[in-house]
Amino acid sequence: MSEFDILSFGETMAMFVAEQNGELAEVGHFHKRIAGADNNVAIGLSRLGFKVAWLSRVGADSLGRFVIDTLEKEGLDCSNVAIDAAHPTGFQLKSRTDDGGDPVVEYFRRGSAASHLSPASIVPELLEARHLHATGIPPALSATAREMSFELMTRMREAGRSVSFDPNLRPSLWASSQQMITEINRLAALAHWVLPGLSEGRLLTGFEDPADIAAFYLDQGAEAVAIKLGSHGAYYRTHQDQGFVAGVPVQTVVDTVGAGDGFAVGMISALLENYSFADAVKRANWIGSRAVQSRGDMEGLPTRLEMSAEFEAAIAGKPAPTGGCGGPQIYDRHANPVGPAVRRSDLPAMRSAQSLNI
Secondary structure, three states, X not given: OOOOOEEXXXXXXXEEEEOOOOOHHHOOOEEEEEEOHHHHHHHHHHHOOOOEEEEEEEEOOHHHHHHHHHHHHOOOEEEEEEXXXXXXXXXXXXXXXXXXXXXXXXXXXXXXXXXXXXXXXXXXHHHXXXXXEEEOOHHHHOHHHHHHHHHHHHHHHHOOOEEEEEOOOOHHHOOOHHHHHHHHHHHHOXXXXXXXXXXXXXXXXXXXXXXXXXXXXXXXXXXXXXXXXXXHEEEEEEOOOEEEEEXXXXXXXXXXXXXXXHHHHHHHHHHHOOOOHHHHHHHHHHHHHHHOOOOOOOOOOOOHHHHHHHHHOOOOOOOOOOOOOOOOOOOOOOOOOOOOOOOHHHOHHHOXXXXXXX
């Protein structure tokens, strides 16, 4: 039996965050952190007590050492992070925002160590992990990283492990929009749980309504889909049920980056703890809302104690955990019903919903 609950992979970059507002070219002081959607999710799951293995590459440089040190302090197992003497650690510059708007981010990652991930990077022992979380970022980095993404997802699914996938579209990293759509949808077909934002789902499927977007991925092989609707919450659909889960009110949005990663943390953690899909979306909405109230990509991700105090007490009276998500199976709707199915007439109001950059 594997020592790891979760395997995740991708590129962790060093991030330099402006300490004052203004154009990046005019800012004189930055704070050094790490960035990366994939590792944000890994860190969030580690904070909730899961044993997480991280598969990646960094350069043989000071930024690479900083990345590994930071990830290990967050509890991630980095024994399978390769040190690449020929290619550098990627980094980014991020502007400061205080009004809830999207910050400006400039990337310096082309030719980075992580872009040289390949199927040869896969360590067989890692495939024994209970769950694999993947996003659309590693396959956008290079052809070899894309091959690795396909192989990991295929082998984990064939082995009976659960697989989650967040498209996390990065159009600038792809040769064309059509290539991005084709490859991301091929990857999504290998996942049990697909977690797109509304704008992503519309671009990837050509459908407008959340119900139609979800149906597209269910037809491709997914067992459940949760579509992020920003402040409106999320729409979910499985082969047995569907519904909207309202968003969590937020008084002040500080930084929208990382909201979707927080959502993924909530979904994956709850499903691996055998909560129903509807209850998993509730947790996902809450962690996503917590993320946007903190400055930084991962600073708002809660520990288990923080979640117990802030979330579980707030929803006292919810159904107790019940079977269904301890693997590819989603949940037993008869053991934990979540209410009536969504009607088509419920959907038009959601068409104008904008995602929070997730």
